[in-house]
Amino acid sequence: MVADPIERLNFYQFQYVGAEDFRDQQAYHRDMRRRHNLGPHGWGIVSGLQIEEVAREGDSPFVDIHVLPGVAVDGFGREIIVLEPVKIDPELFAAFTTDRHLELWIGYDELPSRTATGGFSPCTDAEAYARVIETFRFVVGSRGDVGASDAWRQALVVGGKPARKAAVAVPGDPIEPEDGGIAYQDFPDVERGAVWLVQLGFVHWDGTVRKFRPADSVARRIEGRPYAGFVGGSLLAEGAGLRLAPRIKPADVEAAPFATIEGRLAVDGSVAARKNVDIGGGRLQLLAAGGSDETRPLWLQRLAAGVGSGADLRIHIGDVADAKTRLTIGPGPAPTTKATEKVVLAVAADDNVHIPTGRLNFGDGARSLIDLGPDTGPAAGMNGIGRHSGSIYYRSQGSHYWHLQGVHDNGDGVAGAGGTQQLELTANGTLRFRERFRAMIDADVSGQAYGIGIQDQTMYARSQRNFAWYRGGGHAGGQLDPGGGAVAMTLDNSSRLMVQGGVTTKGDVQLWGTRLQFLMADGTTDTDPLEISRVQRGPDSNDLRVRIGDNLGTDDRFVVGPLPGDGVFRERLVVEGGGDVRVAGDLYVRGRKAIIDVVAGAVFLNRTSNGSGSVAIPVTTRMSSFSDVQYLVALSDVGNNSTAINARWRVINSGWTRIDSDTAQLNIGWQVGDSDGQLFWFSYVAIFLP
Numbered sequence: 001m002v003a004d005p006i007e008r009l010n011f012y013q014f015q016y017v018g019a020e021d022f023r024d025q026q027a028y029h030r031d032m033r034r035r036h037n038l039g040p041h042g043w044g045i046v047s048g049l050q051i052e053e054v055a056r057e058g059d060s061p062f063v064d065i066h067v068l069p070g071v072a073v074d075g076f077g078r079e080i081i082v083l084e085p086v087k088i089d090p091e092l093f094a095a096f097t098t099d100r101h102l103e104l105w106i107g108y109d110e111l112p113s114r115t116a117t118g119g120f121s122p123c124t125d126a127e128a129y130a131r132v133i134e135t136f137r138f139v140v141g142s143r144g145d146v147g148a149s150d151a152w153r154q155a156l157v158v159g160g161k162p163a164r165k166a167a168v169a170v171p172g173d174p175i176e177p178e179d180g181g182i183a184y185q186d187f188p189d190v191e192r193g194a195v196w197l198v199q200l201g202f203v204h205w206d207g208t209v210r211k212f213r214p215a216d217s218v219a220r221r222i223e224g225r226p227y228a229g230f231v232g233g234s235l236l237a238e239g240a241g242l243r244l245a246p247r248i249k250p251a252d253v254e255a256a257p258f259a260t261i262e263g264r265l266a267v268d269g270s271v272a273a274r275k276n277v278d279i280g281g282g283r284l285q286l287l288a289a290g291g292s293d294e295t296r297p298l299w300l301q302r303l304a305a306g307v308g309s310g311a312d313l314r315i316h317i318g319d320v321a322d323a324k325t326r327l328t329i330g331p332g333p334a335p336t337t338k339a340t341e342k343v344v345l346a347v348a349a350d351d352n353v354h355i356p357t358g359r360l361n362f363g364d365g366a367r368s369l370i371d372l373g374p375d376t377g378p379a380a381g382m383n384g385i386g387r388h389s390g391s392i393y394y395r396s397q398g399s400h401y402w403h404l405q406g407v408h409d410n411g412d413g414v415a416g417a418g419g420t421q422q423l424e425l426t427a428n429g430t431l432r433f434r435e436r437f438r439a440m441i442d443a444d445v446s447g448q449a450y451g452i453g454i455q456d457q458t459m460y461a462r463s464q465r466n467f468a469w470y471r472g473g474g475h476a477g478g479q480l481d482p483g484g485g486a487v488a489m490t491l492d493n494s495s496r497l498m499v500q501g502g503v504t505t506k507g508d509v510q511l512w513g514t515r516l517q518f519l520m521a522d523g524t525t526d527t528d529p530l531e532i533s534r535v536q537r538g539p540d541s542n543d544l545r546v547r548i549g550d551n552l553g554t555d556d557r558f559v560v561g562p563l564p565g566d567g568v569f570r571e572r573l574v575v576e577g578g579g580d581v582r583v584a585g586d587l588y589v590r591g592r593k594a595i596i597d598v599v600a601g602a603v604f605l606n607r608t609s610n611g612s613g614s615v616a617i618p619v620t621t622r623m624s625s626f627s628d629v630q631y632l633v634a635l636s637d638v639g640n641n642s643t644a645i646n647a648r649w650r651v652i653n654s655g656w657t658r659i660d661s662d663t664a665q666l667n668i669g670w671q672v673g674d675s676d677g678q679l680f681w682f683s684y685v686a687i688f689l690p
Contacts, residue, residue, distance in 0.1 A: 034077025
């Protein structure tokens with residue numbers, strides 16, 4: 001069957017127009033509007049149409065049911081509009097005689113109005129009327145009660161064939177989308193015969209007394225309501241953002257989800273969640289920028305009972321035991337193509353845990369900190385490292401041994417193939433060494449060599465990278481980790497000695513080609529290096545350089561001053577990065593105060609004829625007081641109207657007068673010798689002496 005083409009009326013002058021033409025005109029616009037309703041929007045409740053329960057006065061606990069105003073669109077694109085609250089007639093429920101919750105539906109309906117009378121009726125059997133009332137009707141009952149399967153709606157027809165869901169369609173069948181909306185369908189010829197009901201929710205009908213009761217909950221009352229949506233390939237926001245929210249804000253916005261996404265969601269940009277993000281049964285999978293796991297899957301998931309212990313947060317780092325696949329924790333900038341952030345903790349897929357720079361802190365409390373097994377049996381808990389209230393301990397069910405080289409061997413005291421036992425702490429507390437110059441304590445851990453040994457007249461300590469001295473705490477395996485104690489001193493792999501307390505020496509301290517740096521408490525520069533160094537500018541030309549940051553402004557300073565008993569530092573000499581030097585007191589050079597203040601300015605005299613006189617100029621110094629002021633004056637802007645005759649212009653230093661402790665009055669004489677001479681501006685430079 002070939003679908004009817006879409007025709008639009010085209011009027012022309014002197015055209016004969018009949019009722020059929022006007023009906024076609026209305027049908028065209030009505031159908032196009034309905035196709036628009038179904039195309040980008042979809043069918044369902046647009047707004048309103050809530051079921052309201054109104055208490056019956058004097059008849060508690062029963063209620064009356066009202067449907068509030070609102071708009072819906074059915075699967076044929078027809079608008080269902082309720083303009084005022086409508087009370088539901090209990091007679092609609094007369095067929096139901098039990099106490100139960102029932103669905104309440106609304107459907108499109110239309111009624112004829114203004115029947116033609118007298119000589120205006122057509123000479124046919126057809127009923128003639130001038131208006132059609134587009135209205136609605138209510139239907140009650142479950143889908144099974146309403147009728148046979150899918151009796152609440154009719155099949156959609158496309159090109160003369162019924163549309164089917166994809167799961168049951170055969171080749172050649174039109175496919176009905178999951179939302180049931182098809183804008184390109186063949187609309188029904190008979191409006192009243194086309195059934196498509198929209199569920200408004202549930203009402204509680206007590207058929208034993210033929211009255212309504214309140215529904216079990218608000219959620220039950222609104223259950224099953226379909227809402228019109230949006231259909232298309234993109235949704236663009238015109239303004240600053242796109243907001244998705246319920247039109248009527250609930251009392252608790254987190255009581256239930258208001259929107260769902262059925263399928264995979266891809267976001268080109270960041271996702272910001274201001275509250276919780278719940279993942280129900282799925283994984284949080286971390287992919288590379290191209291969307292691939294690069295054969296190293298990384299994900300987080302809560303393991304269900306029977307898979308883990310029943311409450312496991314599984315962090316999956318690859319499918320293969322590989323040292324290059326890790327879970328890392330640490331601060332720093334966002335990684336680029338290569339991870340550059342600091343790693344505090346790394347758990348590798350090859351069964352190793354690394355703490356490359358920080359310390360492993362077991363917190364407070366005396367207890368066993370490290371249990372070396374076994375987990376069960378008589379020896380459980382007998383091997384480990386722990387902390388008493390003020391000391392650490394090592395526990396063993398037998399002796400403690402120290403071996404040189406070799407590999408693991410399960411035999412007690414056996415250093416393993418290629419190894420030599422260097423030290424034993426027996427179960428009786430005896431420490432045993434062999435009698436020769438050697439490494440007395442030598443540890444080989446993960447390929448890293450450490451030890452303490454004896455040479456001729458010398459005892460030495462050896463470390464793969466660092467040496468550390470701790471006060472208190474207990475053993476911890478992390479690099480430079482005092483195990484809950486305090487770091488007293490460290491010597492790192494660059495031979496840098498760091499002492500956590502003070503350093504006292506009765507001899508000289510020499511720095512060979514290095515700097516004396518002043519760092520923050522956390523060992524950083526706060527982006528502003530402060531240091532003292534020796535710099536050679538040339539042969540027999542050397543500087544003692546004090547560096548104050550890397551900015552040319554006033555943020556970084558070299559400050560000298562006392563710290564009296566009140567704990568408040570007094571700034572007496574300040575050298576700023578911008579080049580300024582500030583002195584709180586006087587500055588002496590060769591036994592004399594050397595500071596001066598230079599103030600310059602210009603005066604607009606505006607003399608346009610010959611004559612002479614004087615002018616007093618008050619000038620204030622930036623010093624708190626001054627003993628003397630020396631100043632110079634000079635012409636800045638002179639001229640004459642025509643030819644200069646006996647031309648002479650001058651300004652004269654006529655001394656000064658003190659006005660205040662920091663202000664002097666400069667007395668300046670002036671002269672214009674030419675009859676048409678002009679003296680507009682003169683300048684001065686005043687030097688204040690302390």
